[in-house]
Amino acid sequence: MAQLEQLRDLVDAGGFLPAAELAQRSAGIWRADHLEAWALVRPRSTEEVARVLAWCNEHGVGVVAQGGLTGLVHGADASPEQLILSLERMRAIEAIDPRQRTATMQAGVTLQALEEAVDEEGLLFPLDLGARGTATLGGNAATNAGGNRVIRYGMMRDMVLGLEAVLADGTVVSSMNHLIKNNTGYDLKQLFIGSEGTLGVITRLVLRLREKPATRSMALVAVDEFDKVVALLKHMDHGLGGSLSAFEALWQDFYWLVTSPPAKGRPPVAQDYPYYVLLESQGAERELDEARFQHALEGAFEAGLIADAAVAQSEGDCQAFWALRDDVEQTMHGGAAVIFDVSLPVxxxxxxxxxxxxxxxxxxxxxRLFIFGHLGDGNLHVIVxxxxxxxxxxxxxxxxxxxxxxxxxxxxxxxxxxxxxxxxxxxxxxxxxAELALMRRLKETLDPRGILNPGKIL
Known part of the structure; x- marks a missing residue:
């Protein structure tokens, strides 16, 4: 009891929840169970995070950092003797710099909140995924999130210019770089991106923004052979001159699932083809961009790569096409889903x-087997x-x-x-x-007592 009181004193009012109160909190958007832990702390600042970690390191208490709880690999699960450190109250967007095209924020900011904030400045943060309203940017960085537009903009690590993280012993490593080019020794931020909270807790970020595209062109096409899907990727990427922003493949069983009742979506093209591809191109000048997109599609038809197509005529059509791809929830009806995300050469x-x-x-x-994914970057989602x-x-x-x-x-x-x-x-x-051995050496060096997300990854 004395330890809990000490812990409570490390954060401000409302920043501490005992184990008994966690039964009212969900374990995640994909989960039916509730949180379980020794206690939960909700710091408001990097300084409070540092105090909590230093105390936990001294007392040998395991710490599981949590963001939006949208993960699918139990990377943020805690056991009854561990402490949950939630970033849910660290939601300040500190600065948006339209000239440098950067955004500085605390790690608990949701992806959607940042997207909306930079949109008002005529800018774009290009990471996008279905859980955008819940997923946090600290979590996106800690897991190196990918999403829908990796083919054009890369993974989360390609968008992080700088970050601040707290080590297991409470040391604050602040590398809040705003420069695209900064070649001064080890790129320390990369230690924490993709480390899933096992090497340090990310508390603040500097993210690279892009100019907001003025247009987007979309089509959902049907393809009758897989070789043609691969050829279509190369054809469209070449024909669009680098403006291809999404190439999402849907196998027939998944397409049928999301375009048939009880799903709300309806098929833009017939359901009897083995493969479907969602194409998106982002540009700057509507008339020229639409002409280029149409020309590339016509070339694909002439080459026999496309069997049928529905071309978006409005922003509403674009949103409807994406809604089909994002309706993953349908795979969870009628049975228990075992969900995978793998990558392999095309x-x-x-x-x-x-x-x-x-x-x-x-x-x-x-x-039942459902396959879909970001084929343009080699990522498939397999759901059994x-x-x-x-x-x-x-x-x-x-x-x-x-x-x-x-x-x-x-x-x-x-x-x-x-x-x-x-x-x-x-x-x-x-x-x-050799890679696994080096990972263990890094873990032992930065977290010798093993308090950060114990048991995860290694």
Missing amino acids: SAMEAYTQGLPGALQAAIGEH QVAPEDHERLRPKVEQAVYEPLEAVGGSVSAEHGIGLEKKPWLALSRSP
Whole structure:
């Protein structure tokens, strides 16, 4: 009890919640259970975070940093003896600089809040994902989030210019760089981006902004062969001269699911093709951009790459197309979903996806399989639906069928969601022994007592 009182004194009023109050707080947007921990603290500043971590390090208390709880790999789960450090009250957008094209903020700011704030300045923060209203930018950085427009703008680590993080012992490492080019020794921010809170807690960020595109052109097209999907990617990227911002592939079962009742979406093109692609191009001059987009589509038709297409005629059409791609919730109806995000060379995708149904049938029997993803950057989302009562029993077999073929083709067991607890047993498929050993050395150096997100990744 005395320790809890000491902890309570480290944060301001309302910044401490005992274990008993956590039963009223959800464990995440994809979860039905509630939070569980020794206690939860909600600091308002980097200084408060530093005080909490220094105290926890001294007393050997494990700390799990939490953002928007939108992850899918149990990377922010805490156990009853651990402390949750929530960044939910650190939501200040400190500055938006239209000339330098940067935004400075606390790590608890949501992705959508930043998108809306920079939009008012005629700027764009290009990271975008379906959980934008809940996901926090600190969490996006800690997991190196990808999202819908990686093909043009890159991952989260490509958008972070500087950050501030607190080490396990309470040391504040402030590297709030605003420069695109700063080649002065080790790029320390990269230690924390993608580390999932195991090396330090990110508290503030400097993010790179872009000029807001004035136009966007979109189409949803049907394709009858996978080789043509690959050829279409190259054709459109070349034909659009670098303005291709999304190339999202939907396999037939997923397309049918999100365009049939009870889903709200309806099919812009017929449902009887094996592949569908959502194309988006962002530009600056409507007449020229639309003409270029139309010309590229016509060339794809003439080359036999496209079997059918629906072209957006309004911003409402664009939003409706994206709503189909984002309606992942449909995969959770009618069964229990085992969700994967993997990446692999585009050249290996057809064999991989064609082999999955047979491998899963042999391993677990009856199931439903949905595949979609950011094919333009090699990232596929694979969702296997099984009977709820069989979920825990069949999960290891499902994981084996999905993950094991990736090793032979140089694929990754995690494209954008991180490792957490869920993918830890499979990390060696994508990382060499030397890489894993170096990761452990970094962890031991920066967090020798192992208090930061214990048990995650390694």
